[in-house]
Amino acid sequence: MDWYSVVFELIDMRSFSNLWYWIALAVLWSTTSHWVLGVPWDMIQRAARHGGEAQADLEDIVRVNCNRLFYIAGVSGLWLLGLVSGLLTSLAMLGFWYGIEFAQAVVLLAGPMTVVGALSLRSARIIRESALHGEALRRRLARHRIQTQVIGMISIFVTALWGMYQNMAIGPFGA
Numbered sequence: 001m002d003w004y005s006v007v008f009e010l011i012d013m014r015s016f017s018n019l020w021y022w023i024a025l026a027v028l029w030s031t032t033s034h035w036v037l038g039v040p041w042d043m044i045q046r047a048a049r050h051g052g053e054a055q056a057d058l059e060d061i062v063r064v065n066c067n068r069l070f071y072i073a074g075v076s077g078l079w080l081l082g083l084v085s086g087l088l089t090s091l092a093m094l095g096f097w098y099g100i101e102f103a104q105a106v107v108l109l110a111g112p113m114t115v116v117g118a119l120s121l122r123s124a125r126i127i128r129e130s131a132l133h134g135e136a137l138r139r140r141l142a143r144h145r146i147q148t149q150v151i152g153m154i155s156i157f158v159t160a161l162w163g164m165y166q167n168m169a170i171g172p173f174g175a
Contacts, residue, residue, distance in 0.1 A: 014170075015105030016163035025159060028109060029152035036145045037120055037127075038065035044141050059133050062141070066124040073121060084114060101166060108162065112155035116148055 015021045034041050039061050047058040072080075088111060095103030123144040126132070132140055 015101050016166045021105055022163075025109065025156065028113070029156060032113070032116060033145060033149045033152060036141045036148070037062060037123060038068070039141065041145065044138055048138055055134065059137060062127065062137060066128055069121060069124045070128070088114065101170075104162070104166070108155070108159045112151050115151055119144065119147055119151070 036044065039058065043054070043058055043061070047055040088107065091103045091107045091110070094100045095105075095107050123140060127137065127140055130136070
C-alpha cells in the first residue's frame with residue numbers, strides 16, 4: 001500500500017460523509033461564539049460579576065482588539081476584500097457549478113465566517129464611535145455573540161441539509 005492510498009483512506013476527500021468535516025464545523029462555530037471580538041466569553045462574564053479590575057481588563061482588551069481590526073482594515077482592507085471575494089467566488093463556482101464537493105464544503109465553512117468578520121468590524125465601529133464602556137460594552141458584546149450564534153445555527157442547518165442531500169444523491173461510495 002503506498003503513502004497516497006493510506007492518506008486518502010484516512011482523510012476522505014468526500015467532505016460531507018467525513019466525520020472530521022463535521023467535527024471541524026462544530027469546533028469552528030464553538031470557538032467563534034466563545035471568542036467575541038477576540039475576547040473570551042468567560043472574561044466578559046467575570047467583568048459582569050466582579051466589575052473593578054476585571055471590567056478594566058475587559059475594556060483594555062476590547063480596545064486593543066478593536067484597534068487591531070481597524071488597523072488591518074485600514075492597511076489591507078480593500079486587498080483582503082478583493083482576495084476573499086475572489087476566492088469565495090472561485091470556490092463557489094468550483095463547488096456548485098462544477099460539482100466539486102470539497103469546494104462546496106469549504107464555501108459552507110468560509111462563507112458564513114466572512115459574514116461574522118463583517119459583523120465584527122461593525123461591532124468594533126459601534127464600540128469605538130459610541131465610546132462604550134461598562135454595562136453598555138458588555139451588552140454590545142453579548143449582542144454580537146448572539147448574532148454570531150444565530151449565523152452559526154443557520155450555517156450548521158444549511159450545511160447539514162446540503163450534506164445530507166449530497167450523501168443521499170451521490171451515495172456513500174461516490175459517483
